[in-house]
Amino acid sequence: MAAKKDPALPDIAVRPPNLPEMWHSTVNWFSIHALQILVAVGVGVVIYLTLATLRQFGSRLNGKPGDTLGLPHVIGRAIARTTHFFMALVAARLVVSYANPPQMVLKTVIFLFTIAAVFQAAIWAREIILGLIERKTVGDEGHGETLANAMGLIRVLVTFGLFAIAAVVVLDNLGVNVTGLVAGLGIGGIAIGLAAQGIFSDLFAALSIIFDKPFRRGEVITYDQTTARVEKIGLKSTRLRAMTGEKKVISNANLLQKEITSLHTLEQRRVTFSLGIIYQTPDEKADTIPSILKHIVEGEGFHFVNAGLVRFGASSLDFELNFDVPDPDRHDYFQSRHRVGLAIWQRFKAEGIEFAYPTQTSFTAAPDGRTIMPYPDADPVDERARRFT
Structure with missing residues (x-):
């Protein structure tokens, strides 16, 4: 029983390709348009050689490894990545119409040119993006290993992203419905991003x-x-x-x-010392403390800023010393402070200047408010009586 044909479907006869017929039409095309074909091939070779010359110029513009990476070098590196397949298809696409080819040959050339152009654009975009990133970080010797690891990961991400877009564009040009594919890629990207948001952060x-x-x-x-x-x-x-x-x-x-x-860009770093001395310090010694501190700081090779009495503490006269440590990245800040502090302690001990510590004095008073001794007066003991006691 024969199957019924759906009237809604167009009447299209699907036949396998007739190879003898294709061969015959191609031979006829060569015999009829031989001169045009030869001219087209010659022009195509000239176009290809011109593109190859531009590619060679891009390689020279790229420079040697280790040269300063500027914008011309980035563009030159992108040009140098031009593929021979793309150059051949560009030449073929520009001259194919002149030779009046069969429709199948023309469609094939246009199809291959579209694929070559899309993926070549992805290669150029990748080289330009990576070149600009490397140009941003050029001369950063402090991030060598990290930058190498990061650039490897960036190269993978950029390559995957660009070639995925190129594949979608090619499929769209082939008439494939890419809406579902794009939606799937988007949902997958969101899921991966949410799962690894800490790592990506x-x-x-x-x-x-x-x-x-x-x-x-x-x-x-x-x-x-x-x-x-x-x-x-x-x-x-x-x-x-x-x-x-x-x-x-x-x-x-x-x-x-x-x-x-x-603290890397500091030309010098400020060090502050707070010193407390007892109230019983003689006036002349208290007056010489700033000059003593200046002599100590300059003797250690640092820059003296100022020193002097800043406040009257509860149990001390409070002095403050400020000095600068030059080139703090080379001089150890804490070691410098230790040296100066130890020198101050030794010098004050030699000068008889005592550091204060929290003290409290208690006074006793009579009911009328007069200050009295906390113990009664005693009669002096006769020395001779003490000897015989």
Whole structure:
């Protein structure tokens, strides 16, 4: 029993390709348009050689490894990545119409040219994006290992993203319905982002540290109550060495949320000492304390700022000393403060200047308010009587 034909369907006869017929039409095309074909091939070769020359010029513009990476170098590197397949298809697309080819040959050339152009545009875009990123971070010797790891990951993400877009564009040109594919990729990307949001947060924080450069490896920074030297900036966390010797590890995202003070750019760092001496210190010695402190600071090789009496404490005369440590990244700040403090203690001991400590004196009084001794007066004892007692 023969199957009934659906009247809603167009009457299209689906036949397998007739190879003898295709061969015959191609031979006829070559025999009829031989001159046009030869001219088209010649022009196509010239176009290809011209594009190859431009590609070679891009390679020269790219320069040698280690050269300063500027915008011309980025463009040159992108041009140098032009594929031979794309150049051949460009030449074929420009000359194919002149030779009056069969419809099947023309469609094939246009189809291949579309694929080559889309993927070549993705390659150019990838090289330009990566080149601009590398140009942003050029000369950053403090992030060498981190930058290498980050660039590897960035290269994978950029390549995947661009070639995925290129594949969608090619499929769309082929007449494939890509709406569902794009929606699926979007939903999948959102799911992956939500599942790994902590990792991506630290990763983008690491990229922010590399590109924005709030600090570099080897710098001394202060955050919260911690002062430490940056030892390594990783993709997930930053490792620091505290001034007291402990190793600190903090996630990049958490670190960037804090207020960071970098001590690397300081030409000098201010040190403040608070000194308290007893009230019984003679006036002339108290008056010489600022000059003594200046002599100590300058003797240790630091810059004296000022020193003097600042307040009358509960149990001490309070003096304050300010001096600057030059090049704090080379001079250890804490060791410098230790040296000066020890020198002050030794000099004050030699001068007979006593440091104050919390003291309290109690006085006794009679009912009428007069100050009295806390014990009754005693008669003096005769020395001779004491000897015989």
